[in-house]
Amino acid sequence: MKIKKIELFAVNLPLIQPFIISYATYPNIQSIIVKMTTECGLVGWGESVPDEHITGETPHSAYAMLKNTLAPLMIGQNPMEFEKIHELMDQSVHRAPAAKAAIDMACFDVTGKKLNVPVYQLLGGRYHEKFPVTHVLSIEEPEKMANEAEEKVKEGYTSFKMKVGRDVMGDVKRIRAVRERVGEDIAIRVDVNQGWGNSANTLQALRHLEKLGIDWLEQPVAQDDIDAMVEIKSKSTVPLMIDEGIRDMNNMREIIAKRAADKVNIKLMKCGGIYPAVKLATMAEMAGIECQIGSMVESSIGSAAGFHVAFSKKIIKSVELTGPVKFSKDIGDLKDSYIIPHIQLNERPGLGVSIDETVLTELTQYSDSIE
Template sequence: MQIKSIKAYHVVQPFVDGPYRMSKGRQADAFDAVIVAIIADSGLTGWGEMAPLGNFYSAAFPAGARAGVPEIAPHLIGHDPRGLASIGRLMDTVFKGHPYIKSALDMACWDLAARAAGVPLVTMLGGRESDMAETYRVVTHGTLDQMAALAKRIIAEGCRRLQVKVGGNVHDDIERVTTVASAVPKGTVIFCDANAGWTPYQARQFADATRGIDYTFEQPCTTIEENMSVRRMLDKPMVLDESVTSLEEMLEIHRLGAADGLTLKISRLGGVTRTRQIRDVAVDLGFMITVEDTGGAEIDTAAMAHLSLSTPQERRLHAIAFHEWVTVRTAFNAPPVTGSHMGIPDGPGLGIDVDPSLLGKPFFEIG
């Protein structure tokens, strides 16, 4: 089997609930996605997607993805998409760095390889460990009343896991988290995610003032060393997200004992291949794992779901259903969400049925 042609689409995906707000005034109104179709000479098509959260969240930006895919795609024509390691090395050879640009192409090759084998992607990723993954929902930055109302609404809709955005003014965030924790039932799982918005001094202030609240601290500071300095005085679990950019960084986090859990973003790591590699090593090293991405709709959510459900259940933290965040559809047979749990769609590969008519005209095509 050989890659016959490649198409790339640009799809803006506005958020259902309006702007997504983080610390330091950062916000986005939509995911700005690049969707890739890789067509083999067998007639099968594999799909991939990546979508940065604005220009501020990861070392990725939408215009960069749209410019980079046409630079890499011509080199893939004629190669076997099932040679996933070989495809990855080829992309790294012809285009140095910028893993986010390669993510959708890598994902599409995995989808195509699994479709060719007639098996769901979860099988190729190690096998299904459970039928459903528990999901979390995000309480974004806002006023005390807004955040409490949103947390109550999420709980009323059946979710029991909240990620509360912090990382702004420390004293305001202490009030925010205290208010949210008081507004939800006892036993609600809470993660306080600063998105690397604090100095160690500020993070320690927050941690000291909120000792009475049961939560997991997520990425308070920017560097691994800064987070480690906070962890030394912390009496709560810590998860790192933005710090996990490569296998080498993950191993450094383990060497220092800087975290109990990791959040792996597919596009930040460069695709399904490297996410699976880092996930498997991290599981063996004893980390708790969340697999997600910087954004996207049905295609990317399906990849996240397959990676989540092939993660051992005892090492899995939770998942997120990004396709429910946005107002546009890109595919049928989306990952099923029941209450606070998400599964994978039936069928080979990602299991979804992408409708090209929903994507508009390709901005790039080669074959």
């Protein structure tokens, strides 16, 4: 099986409401969709959702990287040779993980279809039957976040990821308001997205948070300040998760060596796709560090790819892939698998996502074809 053609689509995915985190507000999500066609007529789909603050790529730069470098490199290659595919990409360009992730996903999708198995069967088989769906609360005033949380509990949600990172004491008020509103039995995870900057600010916040029963605190400090994570972890009883600070195997080695986190948040856009994500999960398991598969708010394609990794690995204990339920219009049908408060994957071949190419055309800003 050889790759014959790769088509690129730059799309705007419309959000139901703006997504607000510590460093940015997103009115919609800019994504690059890859359609990979083989000589035997099979089609694989991939997705790239870059973030200049994390992956070092913009939507325009990732699109250009795919169009001018990575896609031409793939023509004539066998998409089933995952190790070789990644070696070719890595030898051609340093980093660019979100661009590489789109190629990686399309290769896994088309390989699963060729072998007539779901992608998770290519990764060791299905381990988990279902995962709880976590609702993500964007940064708002305490009362508004509490109101939204209360409404989502009525819909059946049992866990929340709270986005904070604007100011320490204001964030403490936000977290306290949600906890008081939803009660003690609902899981709350707090994601600072680097917003508290350093260990001193974080430890100040933790003096209040330790009484609120949060599941874990995620990436409170600057992404490259591993030593600050070490200090925080040594001085707090709240489990600490690293997100922006874990991008590749080099980061993982340092985190393991320094015992810098209790949990790691693996995202396909940060590490380069399904194949590198599995490697990171294996490294974490060897060190006894629990994993989560997180999201850059991808469509059904990128979200499904993350779920296949999560469902195949015992060490992955949670998922936060909520893009399909945040969009007012999506190009795929993964939303049907969200049966609140759980998600359960189907058993269709490849990524298991049906693509509506009419919607894809409607959302496309520009496109290219490489043969």
